Amino acid sequence: GESVGLHLPTLSVQEGDNSIINCAYSNSASDYFIWYKQESGKGPQFIIDIRSNMDKRQGQRVTVLLNKTVKHLSLQIAATQPGDSAVYFCAEQDSGNQFYFGTGTSLTVIP
């Protein structure tokens, strides 16, 4: 099957600092990528997405970067806040509507 892997299973950052969460994907045919946030006891929550014809997309305090050459996806969170503490998943979707999720990175924000 396809593999979507995260480089770091855990990440701790100081409140106010920027966070970068990385993700590698293996299917070069994937054309849509999504970042999800999952807080304890809740379902995943959409953060931001990007299509394969883009290399950068910005949201509110979040930026997703896509490097198709090396099949790498990153999520940048600016001015990280305690409420950002959660597990973050990247996901890819191929043209057949199949979704593949990474194992997740646990982000802890230190006040």
Place this chain on the structure above:
Amino acid sequence: DSGVTQTPKHLITATGQRVTLRCSPRSGDLSVYWYQQSLDQGLQFLIQYYNGEERAKGNILERFSAQQFPDLHSELNLSSLELGDSALYFCASSPWGLAGNNEQYFGPGTRLTVT
């Protein structure tokens, strides 16, 4: 609150049994997705329905089946349950069925424990 509801919230059953998980999508959403989340496998896509028809199939076991009804709610049926089926089962919904730009809204999940 995503607007997606799932019942039951918790389910405890024995091996060999059959259970049905229910999902009601957000109002107006036509697509429903089912996912399994376990500690050792992470989040796994199982199946997608769009307006009553199967649209995509992922890592869904033959012992599992799903359907989407005319009122767009969906059910996931798990049979001949094994200990390894213990997991969180999430349902998500989205407005469209086409690939790409298809933000999914996840429900709170059903925690299944097989003893």
